[in-house]
Amino acid sequence: MNPTVSDYTKRTARKTHKKSRLGCVNCKKRKIKCDEGKPSCVNCTRHCISCDYTHTQRGSSNSTPDVEKDTGAPDARDSLTFISSSQSNFTAPKRAHKTRGDVTGPTCTSTQSPETTTLANKPFQFTATDLALFHHFMSCPELGAEQPQWQTQMTRWGFQHHFLLRLLLAMSGFHLAQDPTALSHLQQVTGDHIDYAVEAEAHYDVAVREAASAVPHITGCNGQVLYTSAVFIFICSLARGPQPGEYLGFRDDGAPGCLALFMGVRSILELCSNDLAVNVSTSHIQSDVQYPSSERGQNGHHPTAAAELSTSTEQDYLNNLRFLLDSTYPTDQRAHLEYTAVLDRLQQTYTLVHPPPDSPLERIGLFPHIFGWLYTLPDIFLSDMQQQKQLALTFFSFFVVLLKDVDAAWFIRGWPEHIMHRILHGLDAYHRQFAAWRGDLAQFPP
Numbered sequence: 001m002n003p004t005v006s007d008y009t010k011r012t013a014r015k016t017h018k019k020s021r022l023g024c025v026n027c028k029k030r031k032i033k034c035d036e037g038k039p040s041c042v043n044c045t046r047h048c049i050s051c052d053y054t055h056t057q058r059g060s061s062n063s064t065p066d067v068e069k070d071t072g073a074p075d076a077r078d079s080l081t082f083i084s085s086s087q088s089n090f091t092a093p094k095r096a097h098k099t100r101g102d103v104t105g106p107t108c109t110s111t112q113s114p115e116t117t118t119l120a121n122k123p124f125q126f127t128a129t130d131l132a133l134f135h136h137f138m139s140c141p142e143l144g145a146e147q148p149q150w151q152t153q154m155t156r157w158g159f160q161h162h163f164l165l166r167l168l169l170a171m172s173g174f175h176l177a178q179d180p181t182a183l184s185h186l187q188q189v190t191g192d193h194i195d196y197a198v199e200a201e202a203h204y205d206v207a208v209r210e211a212a213s214a215v216p217h218i219t220g221c222n223g224q225v226l227y228t229s230a231v232f233i234f235i236c237s238l239a240r241g242p243q244p245g246e247y248l249g250f251r252d253d254g255a256p257g258c259l260a261l262f263m264g265v266r267s268i269l270e271l272c273s274n275d276l277a278v279n280v281s282t283s284h285i286q287s288d289v290q291y292p293s294s295e296r297g298q299n300g301h302h303p304t305a306a307a308e309l310s311t312s313t314e315q316d317y318l319n320n321l322r323f324l325l326d327s328t329y330p331t332d333q334r335a336h337l338e339y340t341a342v343l344d345r346l347q348q349t350y351t352l353v354h355p356p357p358d359s360p361l362e363r364i365g366l367f368p369h370i371f372g373w374l375y376t377l378p379d380i381f382l383s384d385m386q387q388q389k390q391l392a393l394t395f396f397s398f399f400v401v402l403l404k405d406v407d408a409a410w411f412i413r414g415w416p417e418h419i420m421h422r423i424l425h426g427l428d429a430y431h432r433q434f435a436a437w438r439g440d441l442a443q444f445p446p
Contacts, residue, residue, distance in 0.1 A: 013018070014302060016183050022036050022053075023036055023041070023156060024036075024041050024043075024044060024051050024052055024053050025052045025053070025054070026043065026044055026049060026050075026051065026052065027041060027043055030043075030337075036144045036444070038053070039051065039145055046174075061065060065309065072423075073236060082267050087277065089125060089342025095290060099104060124162045124165065126144070128190075129190070129194055129196075129199055130169055130199075132186060132189070132190050132194070133169040133172040133173055133176075133196065133199065133200075133203075134168070134169060134172070135186075136172045136175070136176060136182065136186060136289075137151075137168050137169065137171070137172040138151060138155075140172070140173065140175065142173065142179075143172060143175060154168060154228070155168070157225050157228065158222075161214075161222065161225045161229075161384070162210065162224055163206075163207040163210035163211045163214070163229055164202070164207075164228060164232070166203040166206055166207035166210070167203070167204070167207045167211075167232040167233065167236060168232070169199075169200070169203045169238055170200040170203040170204040170236050170239075171200075171232060171235065171239055171411075172196075172200070173196040173197060173199045173201075173203065174197065174200045174236060174239035174240055174241075174411070175239065175411075176196040176197075176200075177196055177197035177200065177241075178239075178241060178410060178413070179410070183196070199237075201240075204233075204236050207229070208233060209227045209231065211226065211230070214226060215268065217300070218268070223268075226268055227265070227268045230261075230264050230268045231265055232259065232267040232269075233261050233264070234261045234262045234265055235411055236260050237258040237347055238258065238412065238415060239410075239411040241413075241414060242414045242415055242418035242419075247419045247422045247423070248415065249382075249385045249386075249396050249419075250385050250386050250387075250388055250393075250421055254386070254387075255386075256382070256386050257386070259374065259382070259385075262371070262374055262375075265375075266375055314350055314354060315350070317349070317434070317437050318346065318347050318398070321343055321346075321394065321395065321398070321434060322340075324391065324394065324431070324434055325339050325391065327341065328391050329391075334380070335380055338378045338380045338381060339381065339391065339395070341376075341378070342376075342377065342378065342381055342395060343395070345373055345376055345396055346373060346395070346399070349369055349370065349372070349373045349402065350398075350402070352369045353366060353369055353370060353402055366406050367406060367409075369403045370403065370405065370406060372400075373399060373402070374399070381395070388426055390427060390428060391429045391431070392434050393423050393426055393427055393431070393435070394423075394427065394431050394434050396419075396423065397420060397423045397424075397434075397435035398435075398439065400416050400419050400420045400423065401416075401438050401441065402437075403415060403416045403419070404416040404441060416441060417441065420435075420441045423435060424436060
């Protein structure tokens with residue numbers, strides 16, 4: 001009698017399958033089947049490890065790799081696509097397509113490239129240190145703890161887009177580095193072995209590269225998040241504290257400075273405002289900087305705003321700038337027209353931020369008014385400031401006075417004095433007399 005195969009044996013018999021001869025190194029070492037997905041197979045993605053095909057591609061001479069090798073290929077160490085984040089390269093990107101839609105709507109479809117998708121989907125290794133940073137972000141009033149609705153929105157976006165979450169953690173780390181009291185309280189729980197400034201720098205560096213990779217693929221889904229991230233990138237650049245050689249609008253090495261990051265905010269906002277549903281108000285803490293009542297003047301002004309001069313005297317010095325402009329450029333030159341517009345907006349900003357005592361205007365919304373002047377700066381002025389031309393530096397010194405008005409914000413502290421000291425050092429004696437009119441900032445360099 002011939003042997004028969006039972007139904008159970010039929011069901012459990014091993015099925016034939018196609019062997020994986022071009023699998024990744026990790027799958028070959030583990031002796032498991034690799035789906036040969038590029039740039040990362042399913043097994044490596046599931047276990048959050050780098051996927052490496054270099055050995056198998058090198059060993060197979062007749063095989064054609066799925067992805068051509070070039071200088072922009074992801075590093076084998078962490079499968080991140082390294083994209084330049086230098087400030088000089090930050091230009092307005094081209095939109096992938098025009099799509100209107102709800103910022104947080106679930107119906108949005110992704111148009112990202114495979115490289116961008118891999119970068120965006122890279123698992124976030126949330127460590128105990130990150131948990132400490134996140135706790136500080138959620139509990140610190142200076143980081144928005146008094147605005148729970150805003151914090152909830154930021155954290156929701158952050159867990160959906162990890163580059164924003166990294167920026168929140170970076171901002172928290174930079175704040176801890178500047179606040180000894182908060183740092184001491186946190187160290188009582190975590191210990192003093194953690195350098196939060198270093199942790200913040202690491203998150204900031206990765207976040208800038210990840211956000212930059214997403215900008216060329218801006219859509220109705222991520223437009224609001226990318227705008228918010230650009231704002232936080234600029235804030236984090238200030239939150240590091242005054243850096244040697246960095247003066248916001250220019251640098252000693254000839255680079256544009258942190259202001260180039262702010263122009264990135266402008267570029268993204270212009271892209272979003274044309275075709276995307278972006279609500280700028282949701283990206284910012286709604287309450288203005290609150291000064292203690294004991295530090296306010298009779299008109300509710302911060303004392304440094306009028307420490308040396310009345311409003312009329314400020315306008316007199318602004319009028320002197322117009323005389324300086326007329327003596328620098330002929331009135332028919334384009335540079336004169338551009339600088340005139342810059343000066344007109346500067347005078348308007350001073351009127352809004354420092355209203356006369358009998359004016360019905362209230363001193364509110366300092367940040368939108370002050371940084372709004374930066375937003376409108378023309379390219380010729382930015383270029384002149386980068387080259388440290390005398391007239392541009394003199395104009396910028398008046399912005400530094402306005403910046404002093406908001407130095408109660410933790411990420412502004414120390415910057416006005418740092419920038420003004422460098423401006424005065426770079427001006428000749430003639431231009432210095434136009435800039436050195438605030439006694440609390442006009443500390444002449446030796």
